[in-house]
Amino acid sequence: MAGGNERSMKALKEVWKRAENSLCADCGKPDPDWASSTLGVFICLSCSGIHRNIPSISKVKSLKMDYWDDAQVQFLAKHGNAVTKAIYEAHIPIYYYQPTYNDCQVLREQWIRAKYERKEFTELGKQLPYSDGVKEGILWKRGRDNGQFLPRKFLLSEREGCLKYFTKQDAKEPKINVKIDVINATFQPEKIGNPNGLQITYLKDNKTRNIFVYHESGKEVVDWFNAIRSVQFHYLKVAFPIASDNEIKNRLTRNxxxxxxxxxxxxxxxxxxxxxxxxxxxxxxxxxxxxxxxxxxxxxxxxxxxxx
Ligand SMILES: [Zn+2]
CATH class of the missing domain: 2.30.29.30 (Pleckstrin-homology domain (PH domain)/Phosphotyrosine-binding domain (PTB))
Known part of the structure; x- marks a missing residue:
């Protein structure tokens, strides 16, 4: 068996060395040394931890420490990062934020789940929870005076071009109503003290103001984030009709x-x-x-x- 072992490990190194496998398939970090034996992608240690939490979809192994048999190596050779990305990243909406290794855990985890578990990008024109141009729901918002988080109804509307929140569930008038083009949203888990903490910044009367929110569900908070980017994208498309999609993308939420x-x-x-x-x-x-x-x-x- 020792011969077979050596042969498959040599073949594994050949596949691993390919240029397409030189960056993590999920976050772009150089020199990945883990791989998913079920998806056929080469990934970094940090992303492998996220894959491990989705055992129904992905089985991860170390390229350095674990044994790979011939069939598994052949599977990696047939798939790899280029082929797998072509399937799972075929139709990513232009406004969708694709995190890198510098981004926080919730963004990276939801990106991996969106790709492989929910298969959000495999078909063209799929109905996505952030692509409707409208989103309504409860977010926990940090109070101004005592710093306590309270549930507040938020409403995002592409038609009205704004984000609002209400202090009471049945209130008719929003507490704030902010134009979508003056908003920036950025994840701030450490600052807010919650892994799903999102900071929304906006300009009012030439002053910068902040709203700090979170949602218990990582999926929900990332859906909110991409819904804001989607509404901003479509708003700016109308406001700047001659700008290219990429120019507009660069003007969406930023860190x-x-x-x-x-x-x-x-x-x-x-x-x-x-x-x-x-x-x-x-x-x-x-x-x-x-x-x-x-x-x-x-x-x-x-x-x-x-x-x-
Ligand atoms: Zn990674």
């Missing part, structure tokens, strides 16, 4: 470039230094009293010298 605490003084530069939370987003530098406040301290974002 902040940099965030963290810095010490800042006042406008006279003689004031005592205070610890402030800074966020660099696009070309805007904002600062807040702490990471979870709704409203920015200053008005003049670019100058970074606002008074308090």
């Amino acid at each position: 902040f470039l940099k965030e963290g605490y810095m010490e800042k003084t006042g406008p006279k530069q003689r004031e005592a230094f205070k610890k402030r939370w800074f966020t660099l987003d696009h070309r805007r530098l904002m600062y807040f009293k702490d990471p979870l406040v709704r409203r920015r301290c200053d008005r003049r974002a670019a100058a970074g010298s606002g008074t308090e």
Whole structure:
């Protein structure tokens, strides 16, 4: 048997070396050293952990430590990342966010489940929970004063081009009504203290405001995120008819470039230094009293010298 073992491990190395298998099939991380023996994809350690939680779809093995028999190696050789992606990523909506290895767990897990478990992208024109142009549901929203999370009804509408939320279930008037083109949504699990924590940022009266929300279900919160991107995409398509799809895609929700605490003084530069939370987003530098406040301290974002 030793001969067969050696032969199949040599064949495995040949398949593994192919250029198409040099990046993780799910997050793009270089040099994957795990693979799914049922899907035929080469993946990184972190994505293999997600696959392991979906045993009905994927069986993962280490390429370095586990034994692969001839039949399994042949299966990998016949499939591999290029063939498998052509099947499971055939029809991804342009606005759908495809996470990379820098993204948080909930985004990466739901991307993997959307691809292989729910098969959301295998057929053209499939009805998807974020493609209707309208989404309504309850999200847990962080209260302004005591920081407690309370259930709030949110409504996203492509026809009205806005996102609203209501403080009472049966309220007719929304508490806020924000135009879709001034919204940014970004996952902030650590900051919000929940693995499904989403920060929604918007401009009102030239001030940046924040809403912090989560949903118990990772699928639901990622569906909300992609529904916002879908509505933004279609809104911008109408507003900028000559822009290409890719140009519009680049204007959808984005991650902040940099965030963290810095010490800042006042406008006279003689004031005592205070610890402030800074966020660099696009070309805007904002600062807040702490990471979870709704409203920015200053008005003049670019100058970074606002008074308090
Ligand atoms: Zn990966």
